[in-house]
Amino acid sequence: MAVINRIAGFAEEMAGWRRHIHMHPELALDCHETAAFVVKRLREFGVDEIHEGIAKTGVVAIINGQGAGPCTGLRADMDALPMQEETGAEWASKVDGKMHACGHDGHTAMLLGAAKYLSETRNFKGRVALIFQPAEEAIGGGRIMVEEGMMERFGIDEVYAIHTDSFAQAGELRTCAGPIMAAVDEWEITVKGVGGHAAYPHACKDPMIAAMQTGLALQTIVARNANPIDPIVVSVTQFHGGTASNIIADEVKLSGTVRTFSETNRDLAERRIGEIARAQAESFEMSADVVYERSYPATVNHAAQVDKSAKVAREVVGDDLVITDLPPEMGAEDFSYMLNERPGAFYFLGQGLGPSVHHPEFDFNDEVAPIGASFFARLIETLHR
Template identity: 45%
Template sequence: MKVLDSLTKQASSIAAIRRDIHAHPELCFEEIRTADLVAQKLTEWGIPIHRGMGKTGVVGILKCGTSDRAIGLRADMDALPMQEFNQFAHASQHAGKMHACGHDGHVAMLLAAAQYLSKHRDFDGTVYFIFQPAEEGGGGAREMMRDGLFDKFPMQAVYGMHNWPGLKEGQFALSAGPVMASSNEFKITIHGKGCHAALPHNGIDPVVVACQMVQAFQTIISRNKKPVDAGVISVTMINAGEATNVVPDHCELQGTVRTFSIDVLDMIEQRMRDIATHTCAAFGATCTFEFERNYPPTINHPAEANFAREVMADIVGADNVMAQEPTMGAEDFSYMLQAKPGAYCFIGNGDGVHREMGHGEGPCTLHNPNYDFNDALIPLGATYWVKLVEASLR
């Protein structure tokens, strides 16, 4: 493994920053302290900054040489609204907030790379260090773009990275094409006719309609979607009624839809709307159908993905650069990849044995209250960022 020596030597100081961020988690668009810390470090290292993009976003600008070529490197900064179970020294100090997805580690790896590149400057062009707010449902990438990210900071390509529990420490995973799904939500309110539960013939039972609807939605996946296309419809909430002896007036269904393509998503939304409308009509009910598209699918560009894989292989060896198994999780870096060529990779976080005394008893998986980022990744992840810049901006 070819990790840069100076990154290994500075790893403990960057890990201390990571743990400080972990202890002070901030939710989407509230990353004021984190952004202040990022801005302070970049400024210390002689890197000009731009603040306030996407409300709390920070962009570091490092220029070297005369080329007008540029590359963007992105790290997300926000935490999750959940209680941490770990009790080690750097556990969350804020109840109901936790860095359970490793964004603290993503910030640390990019800061380490920024510090190295500011010292060595072995490239010709511009590096934009993009510290993004609100990945966890807030669409911070989209908001930074709306505030002119790619207009103010023109770049030829943009890259992102996420830690991946279960993938071995010292391994990367990257593939061209779809690697994360679109994220979408639906809410269907079925309007029936309430009545006494002992006299159901006097009403229109929305719960019965809901049961039919939930079953019918699964036929979209099994009978309307091509078997080779990926898609998920999950009804995760059903709310109705207030008393055991009353047929309720309405019933509400909510859930999520995930796909790797917009065409499949278009089909699923239309079929769900048709099924909801006509199922209600068959029972004499009506419905209100709401479908909200959140994050689009994350689709890596082939040229940039292949280029990044070559950089990784030079660091850890080709055998440790794995195929990136697509996941139905979603990621707002997808917005950036819709606007610019680039690639989004995984870096192995291991199986959790890195956690110190005082960790929770559960698994070290993403969005789990027992999770913690593996600090051993900081030099490796930073080396990847550095080598990617140097190879892109020769």
């Protein structure tokens, strides 16, 4: 592996940054301590500009190269998850009910590592915009940063990001052109009937029956409405109703998620969930209220940016560890908003097989941080020659 020697030389320092962040997890937009830690490091590195308070706690730092050139954005997310950690690590979370279970602590450390190196060497033209983003796990901090005009404000031409991957061997960089992660939507159906004593169902209109039939019927969206070669997932994940075994409830709620790669399927799912829910309820002489909320769009890589960044990846980790035909995944990622605004690419960096992200025993592998930092740094040096 052609990890940059200078970055390898401060690998322990990067691990220290990562573990500090890991011990002090913060949620959503409230990444105050993490942002302050990042800003302190950036000032020590001598970056040219630091802009705080974007999407509440987001930070964008600018490093100027030597001479005129483009501006490329490199993004890391900073927020943690509302989970109890079970790693038993010396650097385990000190905050009850919060932990870095998705590797965002590692993402931030890798971008800091690239920042330290690029600030020292400046072996590139143009500018690099270091994007430290809050609220990837919820709310969509990436969307907020875009809506606040980040791309225009800093003149960002292209944008790239890395996410840790516990399903791939350490050092493997995986990506693909086109959709790489799905759009995510949420829906809730409230079936309204007439409650009463369970011993006298004829005197009631039981919403439980209608809700159960609705849950089953929703599966026909995938099986019979969607084009079978255009992936879509419709999952019922919650079903709530009733208070006792001898009471028929007045209403029952069911909710779930939709994952798609195309706006066509997104539109289809929204339309059919509403039609099915209302028609099923009406067939039982009841009514249904439907709420459908669109969240993160699909994360779609740009082919030209995948092609040129993959060449850089091969220089860093070797041909055998670069995958450019990764099958798209049904997980979601709010880097999608940035890729909707500017061309770029999203990569997965293998950290070795182990507990998956969002698992209480997950921990970022510090050994791969120099790889991610080197990829970021070489990307800038290559694209900005």
